[in-house]
Amino acid sequence: MGRPRTPLLDRARITTTALELVDEQGEFSVPQIARRLGVQTASVYHHVDGRDGIVELLRERVAAAIDSGSLDHGPWDTAMAAWARSYRAAFAAHPRAIPLLTTSPVRAPKVLEQYEKAVGLLLAAGFPLPDVMPVIIALENLVLGSALDMAAPERMWELSDETATPQLARALGALGEGRADAAFELALAGYLAHCREMLTDG
Amino acid sequence: MGRPRTPLLDRARITTTALELVDEQGEFSVPQIARRLGVQTASVYHHVDGRDGIVELLRERVAAAIDSGSLDHGPWDTAMAAWARSYRAAFAAHPRAIPLLTTSPVRAPKVLEQYEKAVGLLLAAGFPLPDVMPVIIALENLVLGSALDMAAPERMWELSDETATPQLARALGALGEGRADAAFELALAGYLAHCREMLTDG
DNA sequence: ACCTGAACACCGTTCAAGT
DNA sequence: ACCTGAACACCGTTCAAGT
Numbered sequence: 001m002g003r004p005r006t007p008l009l010d011r012a013r014i015t016t017t018a019l020e021l022v023d024e025q026g027e028f029s030v031p032q033i034a035r036r037l038g039v040q041t042a043s044v045y046h047h048v049d050g051r052d053g054i055v056e057l058l059r060e061r062v063a064a065a066i067d068s069g070s071l072d073h074g075p076w077d078t079a080m081a082a083w084a085r086s087y088r089a090a091f092a093a094h095p096r097a098i099p100l101l102t103t104s105p106v107r108a109p110k111v112l113e114q115y116e117k118a119v120g121l122l123l124a125a126g127f128p129l130p131d132v133m134p135v136i137i138a139l140e141n142l143v144l145g146s147a148l149d150m151a152a153p154e155r156m157w158e159l160s161d162e163t164a165t166p167q168l169a170r171a172l173g174a175l176g177e178g179r180a181d182a183a184f185e186l187a188l189a190g191y192l193a194h195c196r197e198m199l200t201d202g
Numbered sequence: 203m204g205r206p207r208t209p210l211l212d213r214a215r216i217t218t219t220a221l222e223l224v225d226e227q228g229e230f231s232v233p234q235i236a237r238r239l240g241v242q243t244a245s246v247y248h249h250v251d252g253r254d255g256i257v258e259l260l261r262e263r264v265a266a267a268i269d270s271g272s273l274d275h276g277p278w279d280t281a282m283a284a285w286a287r288s289y290r291a292a293f294a295a296h297p298r299a300i301p302l303l304t305t306s307p308v309r310a311p312k313v314l315e316q317y318e319k320a321v322g323l324l325l326a327a328g329f330p331l332p333d334v335m336p337v338i339i340a341l342e343n344l345v346l347g348s349a350l351d352m353a354a355p356e357r358m359w360e361l362s363d364e365t366a367t368p369q370l371a372r373a374l375g376a377l378g379e380g381r382a383d384a385a386f387e388l389a390l391a392g393y394l395a396h397c398r399e400m401l402t403d404g
Numbered sequence: 405a406c407c408t409g410a411a412c413a414c415c416g417t418t419c420a421a422g423t
Numbered sequence: 424a425c426c427t428g429a430a431c432a433c434c435g436t437t438c439a440a441g442t
Contacts, residue, residue, distance in 0.1 A: 205442050232434080247436070252435075
């Protein structure tokens with residue numbers, strides 16, 4: 001067979017197929033991708049740095065949906081909040097991919113630029129240099145923690161034995177639809193209030 | 203060979219071996235466990251509900267180190283903070299296991315009892331029933347998000363190209379040793395302050 | 405009940421061979 | 424440069440056979 005006139009594969013199509021598989025079944029394998037693209041498994045390795053490379057591509061693809069526009073316009077607190085919500089929404093669009101993606105932070109240039117912007121925003125707002133990264137990392141933790149929560153199946157909160165933990169059962173019963181959203185917004189509000197205090201107290 | 207007079211395997215030893223493997227190499231496989239215990243791979247399946255069952259056992263084992271004693275004595279805010287720190291410390295003791303464990307929440311009875319206690323504590327403190335679970339879930343997100351951060355390799359924050367993101371490079375340079383701790387404590391302080399406000403405003 | 409040996413389907417990865 | 428076919432080591436899981 002040999003080399004085709006026009007390449008059968010490229011990184012974008014491999015990434016798209018991997019994301020489709022993850023959306024459908026929560027996982028992907030290299031042979032599965034090859035099968036969907038009508039190609040041999042080995043061919044995939046000519047375009048991609050192994051399975052881990054595909055995971056990194058997924059990370060970048062999902063992160064590409066983050067809208068960093070809010071970071072360009074103050075005030076810093078609403079800008080950071082909008083960024084965090086968009087960051088979280090990008091993950092929420094592919095809940096089954098979350099466990100695969102949250103194991104290590106995104107380090108694509110495009111995302112690093114967003115961190116760069118955030119640093120500038122916080123410095124301009126008056127945060128002392130040593131406080132800037134903790135403030136950013138704390139927000140990232142918030143986003144990733146609540147992303148994992150979104151990925152957790154709903155039935156995780158359906159108790160198998162309600163009598164063992166009656167108060168927990170009651171509290172779960174009083175829980176509305178937007179369970180994950182409520183927890184995220186609660187934590188985000190606390191985070192922002194605390195950062196504002198850091199600024200005025202410091 | 204057949205059945206030995208005294209069983210060669212049990213769940214505890216399988217769990218211990220799996221945790222050792224994860225601590226050492228960040229992963230485990232059923233054949234690896236069997237090899238370490240001087241037994242055939244198939245034997246492991248007589249004690250454990252497949253590979254996923256072993257992961258669940260790891261979750262329980264790691265969570266067993268959480269000290270829930272703080273939940274028995276008020277005030278609610280310091281009690282919740284102590285619980286969260288202990289929860290996080292339990293994960294921190296096995297950083298390489300974190301990606302494996304954070305993909306779904308612990309649902310072992312022992313941990314559910316802790317949630318039960320937390321619900322009681324918050325109700326007694328005066329939180330309205332519908333607020334209780336969001337408050338707890340937000341704290342859990344905080345813990346898991348910062349646990350993932352602890353699991354991230356330190357070199358994740360060593361930029362390959364400092365010139366592309368100069369401000370980020372500066373901020374990272376000003377970061378002390380306890381990077382992960384600082385971010386966690388920042389988020390925790392904000393969380394607690396916000397919960398206190400919910401109580402007085404509500 | 406618990407261990408073995410063998411089997412099955414699947415995986416990630418490499419590599420020489422072809423164009 | 425890019426695809427194939429074949430190979431390798433490894434994996435999770437099942438199951439009949441033994442005590």
